[in-house]
Amino acid sequence: MVDAQQTVSTTPATVTETFDAIVVGAGFSGLYMLHQLRKLGLRSRVFEAGSDVGGTWYWNRYPGARCDSESIYYMFSDHVSEELLQEWSWSERYAAQPEILRYLQFVADRLDLRRDIQFNTRVIAATYDEANNQWLISTDNGNQARASFLITAVGCLSAPNLPKFKGLESFKGTWYHTGNWPHDPVSFSGQRVAVVGTGATGVQVVPEVAREAAYVYVFQRTPNYNIPARNRPLDAEYIQQIKSQYREIWHKARISGFGLPYDAVNRSALSVSPEEREQIYWAAWNKGGFYLGIETFSDLLVNKEANETASEFIRARIRELVYDPKVAELLIPRDHHFFTKRPPLEHGYYEAFNRDNVTLIDVRSTPIEEITPQGIRTSDTEYEADAIIFATGFDAMTGSLFKMNISGRDGITLNDKWADGPRTYLGLATHGFPNMFMITGPQSPSVLTNMTVAIEQHVEWITDCINYLRSHGVRMIEAQAEAEEAWVNHATQVAEATLLVNTPSWWVGANIPGKPRLLYPYVGGLGFYKQQCDEVAANGYRGFALQR
Ligand code: NA7
Numbered sequence: 001m002v003d004a005q006q007t008v009s010t011t012p013a014t015v016t017e018t019f020d021a022i023v024v025g026a027g028f029s030g031l032y033m034l035h036q037l038r039k040l041g042l043r044s045r046v047f048e049a050g051s052d053v054g055g056t057w058y059w060n061r062y063p064g065a066r067c068d069s070e071s072i073y074y075m076f077s078d079h080v081s082e083e084l085l086q087e088w089s090w091s092e093r094y095a096a097q098p099e100i101l102r103y104l105q106f107v108a109d110r111l112d113l114r115r116d117i118q119f120n121t122r123v124i125a126a127t128y129d130e131a132n133n134q135w136l137i138s139t140d141n142g143n144q145a146r147a148s149f150l151i152t153a154v155g156c157l158s159a160p161n162l163p164k165f166k167g168l169e170s171f172k173g174t175w176y177h178t179g180n181w182p183h184d185p186v187s188f189s190g191q192r193v194a195v196v197g198t199g200a201t202g203v204q205v206v207p208e209v210a211r212e213a214a215y216v217y218v219f220q221r222t223p224n225y226n227i228p229a230r231n232r233p234l235d236a237e238y239i240q241q242i243k244s245q246y247r248e249i250w251h252k253a254r255i256s257g258f259g260l261p262y263d264a265v266n267r268s269a270l271s272v273s274p275e276e277r278e279q280i281y282w283a284a285w286n287k288g289g290f291y292l293g294i295e296t297f298s299d300l301l302v303n304k305e306a307n308e309t310a311s312e313f314i315r316a317r318i319r320e321l322v323y324d325p326k327v328a329e330l331l332i333p334r335d336h337h338f339f340t341k342r343p344p345l346e347h348g349y350y351e352a353f354n355r356d357n358v359t360l361i362d363v364r365s366t367p368i369e370e371i372t373p374q375g376i377r378t379s380d381t382e383y384e385a386d387a388i389i390f391a392t393g394f395d396a397m398t399g400s401l402f403k404m405n406i407s408g409r410d411g412i413t414l415n416d417k418w419a420d421g422p423r424t425y426l427g428l429a430t431h432g433f434p435n436m437f438m439i440t441g442p443q444s445p446s447v448l449t450n451m452t453v454a455i456e457q458h459v460e461w462i463t464d465c466i467n468y469l470r471s472h473g474v475r476m477i478e479a480q481a482e483a484e485e486a487w488v489n490h491a492t493q494v495a496e497a498t499l500l501v502n503t504p505s506w507w508v509g510a511n512i513p514g515k516p517r518l519l520y521p522y523v524g525g526l527g528f529y530k531q532q533c534d535e536v537a538a539n540g541y542r543g544f545a546l547q548r
Pocket of ligand 1: 157163196197200202219221342363368392393511
């Protein structure tokens with residue numbers, strides 16, 4: 001493998017440099033987009049803030065960081081490269097961050113992508129220059145570049161959210177945000193560590209740090225329905241079997257609701273006897289992972305009574321797993337339904353609370369009042385800590401787009417246009433911002449799916465679209481206001497038919513003060529969504545204005 005540092009492109013873009021396309025971000029989406037643009041013969045440049053490829057897997061290096069999608073499905077498919085698909089073998093059912101990062105480095109090297117990626121370069125402004133029908137991109141190293149197309153590949157969870165805690169600057173220890181973890185090794189050996197946040201990230205951090213640190217305080221505001229991941233090493237025989245079935249696997253994943261080749265069911269949780277229901281839940285629980293939400297019953301996300309049966313099942317498991325009944329009760333969610341917030345997958349999370357060196361603090365009843373030089377003070381106690389880990393999530397879906405200061409036609413900024421919530425056509429484009437595409441933008445399935453499958457679908461749609469524009473002599477494409485309005489209404493209607501909109505979560509923007517409340521990802525299912533995108537393309541890009 002080629003050394004990343006040696007191959008980092010050292011030629012910065014200059015104001016005179018013009019590309020056919022500029023892609024922002026070098027994670028899964030940016031890498032595949034670049035590969036596809038090259039195949040079309042476009043001169044492209046990727047700007048990446050990190051010093052290497054990886055995106056999410058470059059930044060999230062915290063202890064215990066792993067993907068919650070099964071590794072064999074969380075990778076580039078045969079569409080990208082049959083050869084790489086057959087060559088790469090995962091070591092575990094859920095790959096840990098270092099392995100996923102190695103995989104993305106492997107892909108970047110083998111597809112020779114690095115020479116068109118400018119690392120250590122953050123886009124600070126992107127302005128549509130109407131006179132020239134070009135995007136003008138400014139970066140934090142003072143350079144500018146122009147391009148006909150702007151494609152954002154910035155990820156959905158890439159703007160870390162650090163809540164404003166009074167007194168943080170006075171803290172004498174070291175503090176970290178999981179989404180911006182240091183590259184040098186961090187040791188918590190012998191330390192007292194405070195972990196704030198118990199979402200998918202905090203749930204991964206706690207058992208890992210508990211094994212190493214002298215003491216761990218877990219500050220929980222809202223308990224989650226954590227599902228056992230049941231991670232395991234993957235043996236060569238199993239990997240071989242999967243590799244021989246990939247064609248069918250990817251097909252099934254692409255037409256599925258969640259981008260996973262699981263067997264969708266069509267039965268209500270209320271249509272079977274309590275005994276049968278229990279059996280079905282147990283089978284999924286023992287299998288581990290998202291099967292509990294996907295392969296059990298089809299009405300868990302739309303029917304409260306049906307959902308309550310799954311919620312109760314998990315509550316009973318928490319009572320069994322956690323020895324101290326008082327702690328177990330604190331860990332049991334009651335204020336929302338299962339899967340109406342992203343359920344974390346856990347790797348010994350509940351068992352961690354049976355250890356002598358772990359204490360759960362319920363900050364709902366005793367809120368964090370301030371960070372002190374010694375630690376964290378809640379309304380009733382001061383907890384002394386040598387380190388604080390903030391696992392407090394992200395300004396999801398729109399946070400990173402807003403940070404780029406994008407302005408479209410007539411100087412309208414994306415931030416202003418979306419002040420009351422994102423308005424997109426298919427989550428791919430937005431009116432007033434010609435020749436700009438968003439990979440896994442808001443109002444596309446994105447975070448409600450296995451991301452790599454959603455990413456491939458978007459990248460391929462954008463590639464086909466650009467190819468069409470070039471072969472039909474179209475210089476400019478722009479989502480029409482009416483088509484956008486119809487898509488926003490459709491996405492809203494589908495969302496409102498589910499229980500997701502009523503639970504405060506990052507899916508609905510509830511974790512960021514002042515953020516408009518709506519379901520940011522599209523919940524109509526990936527397969528159905530893909531059909532709609534394909535129909536738009538087949539009808540000459542219906543809903544888009546094309547200018548020759
Ligand atoms: P999440 O899921 O947004 O979790 C953040 C956690 O931090 C959650 O438990 C929050 O409690 C907690 N939080 C946030 N602000 C505070 C304050 N001010 N005080 C106490 N606790 C707070 O982010 P993750 O990084 O865990 O996961 C993001 C996604 O990454 C995940 O869903 C996967 O898709 C991968 P709350 O629930 O808001 O009460």
